[in-house]
Amino acid sequence: MERRSGLILAIVIWLIGAGVVMMGARTWLPPLASEHGAGIDAMINFTMTATGGLILLGHIVLGLFVWKFSRQDKITFRLAGPRMERRWSLAVALLVAAIAEGGVLVIGLPVWAKVYDTASPANALIIEVTTEQFAWNVRYAGPDGVFGRADPKRYSLDNVLGQDPDDPAGRDDIVDLNMIHVEVNRPVLIRLRSKDVLHGFFLPHLRVKQDSVPGMKIDFWFVPNKTGSFELACAELCGLGHYEMRGVLVVMTPDEFRKWKEEKRNG
Amino acid sequence: MAELAHGVHRPRSFIARYVFSTDHKVIGIQYMITAMFMAIAGGALAMIVRMQLAWPGEKWRLLGKMFPDGVEGDIMKPEFYLSLMTMHGTIMIFFVVSLALIGGFGNFLIPLQIGARDMAFPFLNMLSFWTIVPACLIMLGSFAVEGGAAQAGWTAYPPLSAVGAAVPGSQWGQTLWILGMALFIASFTMGGLNFVCTILDQRTKGMSLMRMPITIWTLFISSAIGLLAFPPLLAAAILLLFDRHFGTSFFLPSGLYFGNGLLPNSGGTPLLWQHLFWFLGHPEVYVLILPALGITLDMLPVFSRKPVFGYRLTVYCLYAIAALSMIVWGHHMYVSGMSPYIGEFFAIGTLSITVPSAIIGVNMIASLWGGSLRFPTPMLFTIGTIIMFGTGGFGGIFLGNATSDIQLHDTYFVVGHFHLMIGGVTLMAAFAGVYYWFPKMFGRMMNETLGKLHFWVTMPAFYVLFLAQHFQGLGGMPRRYFDFDKFEYLQKVAAANLHVSLTAFVLGAVQFVFLFNFFWSAFKGARSVKNPWCATTLEWTEASPAPHGNWGEQLPEVHRWPYDYSVPGAAEDFTPQTAPATVAPVTF
Amino acid sequence: MEAAIETREAYWEGGRGPFGIGWSKLMMWLFIVTDGLVFAGFLAIYGFLRIASPNWPDRSHIFHLDFIALMTFTLITSSATMATAVGAARKGDRKTVGRFLALTIVGGAAFLGMQAYEWSSLIRAGATLEANPWGAPLFGACFFIITGFHGSHVLSGLIVLAITMARSAAGKSRPAGIELAGLYWHFVDLVWVFVFTLFYLI
Ligand code: HEA
Ligand code: HEA
Numbered sequence A: 001m002e003r004r005s006g007l008i009l010a011i012v013i014w015l016i017g018a019g020v021v022m023m024g025a026r027t028w029l030p031p032l033a034s035e036h037g038a039g040i041d042a043m044i045n046f047t048m049t050a051t052g053g054l055i056l057l058g059h060i061v062l063g064l065f066v067w068k069f070s071r072q073d074k075i076t077f078r079l080a081g082p083r084m085e086r087r088w089s090l091a092v093a094l095l096v097a098a099i100a101e102g103g104v105l106v107i108g109l110p111v112w113a114k115v116y117d118t119a120s121p122a123n124a125l126i127i128e129v130t131t132e133q134f135a136w137n138v139r140y141a142g143p144d145g146v147f148g149r150a151d152p153k154r155y156s157l158d159n160v161l162g163q164d165p166d167d168p169a170g171r172d173d174i175v176d177l178n179m180i181h182v183e184v185n186r187p188v189l190i191r192l193r194s195k196d197v198l199h200g201f202f203l204p205h206l207r208v209k210q211d212s213v214p215g216m217k218i219d220f221w222f223v224p225n226k227t228g229s230f231e232l233a234c235a236e237l238c239g240l241g242h243y244e245m246r247g248v249l250v251v252m253t254p255d256e257f258r259k260w261k262e263e264k265r266n267g
Numbered sequence B: 001m002a003e004l005a006h007g008v009h010r011p012r013s014f015i016a017r018y019v020f021s022t023d024h025k026v027i028g029i030q031y032m033i034t035a036m037f038m039a040i041a042g043g044a045l046a047m048i049v050r051m052q053l054a055w056p057g058e059k060w061r062l063l064g065k066m067f068p069d070g071v072e073g074d075i076m077k078p079e080f081y082l083s084l085m086t087m088h089g090t091i092m093i094f095f096v097v098s099l100a101l102i103g104g105f106g107n108f109l110i111p112l113q114i115g116a117r118d119m120a121f122p123f124l125n126m127l128s129f130w131t132i133v134p135a136c137l138i139m140l141g142s143f144a145v146e147g148g149a150a151q152a153g154w155t156a157y158p159p160l161s162a163v164g165a166a167v168p169g170s171q172w173g174q175t176l177w178i179l180g181m182a183l184f185i186a187s188f189t190m191g192g193l194n195f196v197c198t199i200l201d202q203r204t205k206g207m208s209l210m211r212m213p214i215t216i217w218t219l220f221i222s223s224a225i226g227l228l229a230f231p232p233l234l235a236a237a238i239l240l241l242f243d244r245h246f247g248t249s250f251f252l253p254s255g256l257y258f259g260n261g262l263l264p265n266s267g268g269t270p271l272l273w274q275h276l277f278w279f280l281g282h283p284e285v286y287v288l289i290l291p292a293l294g295i296t297l298d299m300l301p302v303f304s305r306k307p308v309f310g311y312r313l314t315v316y317c318l319y320a321i322a323a324l325s326m327i328v329w330g331h332h333m334y335v336s337g338m339s340p341y342i343g344e345f346f347a348i349g350t351l352s353i354t355v356p357s358a359i360i361g362v363n364m365i366a367s368l369w370g371g372s373l374r375f376p377t378p379m380l381f382t383i384g385t386i387i388m389f390g391t392g393g394f395g396g397i398f399l400g401n402a403t404s405d406i407q408l409h410d411t412y413f414v415v416g417h418f419h420l421m422i423g424g425v426t427l428m429a430a431f432a433g434v435y436y437w438f439p440k441m442f443g444r445m446m447n448e449t450l451g452k453l454h455f456w457v458t459m460p461a462f463y464v465l466f467l468a469q470h471f472q473g474l475g476g477m478p479r480r481y482f483d484f485d486k487f488e489y490l491q492k493v494a495a496a497n498l499h500v501s502l503t504a505f506v507l508g509a510v511q512f513v514f515l516f517n518f519f520w521s522a523f524k525g526a527r528s529v530k531n532p533w534c535a536t537t538l539e540w541t542e543a544s545p546a547p548h549g550n551w552g553e554q555l556p557e558v559h560r561w562p563y564d565y566s567v568p569g570a571a572e573d574f575t576p577q578t579a580p581a582t583v584a585p586v587t588f
Numbered sequence C: 001m002e003a004a005i006e007t008r009e010a011y012w013e014g015g016r017g018p019f020g021i022g023w024s025k026l027m028m029w030l031f032i033v034t035d036g037l038v039f040a041g042f043l044a045i046y047g048f049l050r051i052a053s054p055n056w057p058d059r060s061h062i063f064h065l066d067f068i069a070l071m072t073f074t075l076i077t078s079s080a081t082m083a084t085a086v087g088a089a090r091k092g093d094r095k096t097v098g099r100f101l102a103l104t105i106v107g108g109a110a111f112l113g114m115q116a117y118e119w120s121s122l123i124r125a126g127a128t129l130e131a132n133p134w135g136a137p138l139f140g141a142c143f144f145i146i147t148g149f150h151g152s153h154v155l156s157g158l159i160v161l162a163i164t165m166a167r168s169a170a171g172k173s174r175p176a177g178i179e180l181a182g183l184y185w186h187f188v189d190l191v192w193v194f195v196f197t198l199f200y201l202i
């Protein structure tokens, strides 16, 4: 009776372990389209391989124990001495620490530092993104490279960004809704603000995610390295339209980008 | 002696015995049954969530009748979905798992396993239960108020939770949520104080700390973490209430613009709430998982007929987890706008918590080595707990690593991770505990066939369901989405939703087997002998069910640790903790 | 190994805690820690907001420090009278207990009265939860909520003391009960010292 239960349970555990690893071996991440994303993918892939190995090992061992020891009527091992306990725990501690802490220290944090702790390159294209329920307001500085003044006090239905009509620097600003146009291989600096609640700026293909927080101005940068259109999703619960707060990042060649800007200014 | 007074005084009337009882065993069972009712509610909400995700835009006749506001014209509104998911999370964490594991098992087991007559403060104990009842009613009742229940997620991030205008039509739902949470905290504080005092002060002769079953250790540490982490959340909840109703701006900065008007608030920041919330929220998840691990570790010796592996180190690891859990809350906020330098600190801290956790995990597996395994239902669920702890915990390594969390934060990967942990581990252990201690509660056994059926559907279904969500999350599927139609890149991963939902329905349905088994066995189950599992801990030396004010005239005296199974030279393969060294040698 | 366990048993009497104090006292201590953490939460939030706000009002424009000092002095004195009452209770001197408990209650009530006066003068000057004439609006919110929370503790302390006094007069209370009430009262005073320092001195 116990033997049969043990065997069935062991087989199920092995099947589950194999299933986890088979599923994990497939490609799940959306195709990559940014420079720093390679580092994030490396981190995920490393953890995937290492923990996948541990999960497989854990399931195999657990199944083996369940199967083997369901077959004996008398115990064959009783109590481990303090030495043995300590030695086993030390081995586990070292292994897990190597995978978890080692992973983050060697692969993870250098990428993190590159994303967050370095100033954006000087040639970065600066784009202001202001979130609101449930849209992405996008603003470019125009040829003068200076953003016009904007102030929450001027917010209204026609002036969603609260721009100052008297500020000459603001005359050539380009304002857009839910569409972000950028150049391939040129760093993009996003200056993120929110008018109402929290939102999350999530570009799955570019491995970019940053919450926008009312009352804060958050700068971050990335380098898109593939042309095409990539969807922008909202990743922080912001109310009933959270699920349809969609934007598009259009990555263009420099020529196309120049043309687009031209058109935008004239049209 | 003062304690004996409890033993002598046995209330007679029905109300004093079963409703306003001060007997810890009755209170424990009350908590357990309340948790089951709340689980039906929380589970039903989860099923409706899965219905929407499987067949978006479908017409739901019955739901339309039940919730004419939320399901208008038989079609679900996104607002209603948010209420469902918010209340599902809140109810499951605070009113199902907390109630079952801490309130239920804590109350039932602590005095019985340490040889006390009752809790240190039986009256306070009763008060704690009767504070949780209105909290449950408030939470459930919030679906009935105008505008529906809270919609800001179980994390209630402001401004969404603090500004009425952020959620059109919402009125009292969020306020009731805050009140319910405040009552929950009050109740937990009363219970936790009682637990800590009882465990420190009421142990019977010979029950030194290092002779306590690991379950008691985990309940002790969980209560202590809770007592340290809940008060700041209470402070935060009070301030959120002020922000919501009295015009203060603790969590609200200037320049907030809703509808067509600027709000007058200024000076606060939403990040303050996130820090305060996670300072509690993170320890809370360990509050829940530690008793589950304790139950698992205590179950293994009984069903492998040998001592647990690494008792001492497990206790040290529990302390380590408790200490570390207080300093890693920032891992929920890597991309929240918090300073990235602090993020690095939190990443290193978070990943260090995997070390004691993994030692405990390996101790569980190693406890099987050399044993003679038996597989009644409680043991099956125990093995289920171990694999979910492993897989769920390794998911935590992806999330704790700030770099991979950039991609995975707020996706279904997180949903999968925490369901395996907070749903899988805790519920599997709770099931194991219920099947195991049922004879102690009611003097009867639960039905084995139904129990096995429950396990063989629940464990694989739960595992597959939430494993799949990990991969959906890797595909970039954001959580708290009403519908995935709007995004092209999601079409492929979201296609699996149908299968995930079908699995969830099977999982939900089979829980009724458990509920039926529980209530049926309580009245009709086979009578159990005093010690059906041949276990060593104190509770099995007392009658089942034990009388009010346990142990009769003489408190038991403890002579050994709780894991003396298969002691060489002993007559039987288990030696109760009360057996003196003359009966069988003391080996630890 | 066996011998070690036998000796451990010998000193372990059972039923008494490792700290050698009764469980009601242990409970009161733990409660005080928990309640203290709520205050710690409030004060930490206050500190954070104050540091983050550039236009936090200057305390010297708002408060009359001599008056606050008097308030603080009253409360601290009531702690001293409480300590005397506890000491008398240990000796079984019921008369002194009654007298000093009454003094403590008077001190606490006087403190509450002065706080009410201070609140009303601030409110008259235009301070509300939402705004105040001196600067950052959050100042009013922090001030009223935190001192209000402390005041409610003083009030519940007074109720506890009144009950204790009645029970002691009826000859029903034990020294331990008075000691517990005393612990709570000292805690309330101690919290005030922190509130006082953070609002009025810094
Ligand atoms: C009981 C609940 C519980 C537990 C125990 C854990 C444990 C862990 N959690 Fe989890 N977590 C949650 C519940 C839990 N979590 C919840 C509810 C959320 C979401 C909240 C929300 O946003 O709504 C969350 C979210 C969450 C995040 C935030 C994600 C995000 O929003 O971006 C992070 C990030 O670091 C994290 C990390 C971890 C880590 C490192 C552990 C570690 O402690 C894990 C350590 C364990 C191991 C390493 C396993 C060791 C096991 C073995 C060695 C045995 C092996 C055996 C076999 C394989 C058979 N968790
Ligand atoms: C303990 C915690 C717990 C449990 C058990 C569950 C159980 C389930 N959850 Fe839940 N879930 C959460 C906690 C939990 N969840 C949280 C915190 C969130 C986040 C909310 C937010 O984002 O704000 C969430 C969110 C969440 C989502 C994401 C929603 C979204 O982001 O849009 C989904 C979607 O599939 C989901 C599904 C399910 C399903 C199908 C189950 C099924 O397993 C349900 C089947 C029912 C049971 C298994 C219960 C059986 C129990 C008993 C019968 C009682 C036993 C009693 C005793 C032993 C005494 N949950």
Ligand code: CUA
Residues within 6 Å of the ligand: A134, A198, A199, A200, A234, A235, A236, A237, A238, A239, A241, A242, A243, A245
């Ligand atoms: Cu915007 Cu979610």
Ligand SMILES: [Cu+2]
Residues within 6 Å of the ligand: B281, B282, B285, B328, B329, B331, B332
């Ligand atoms: Cu956490």
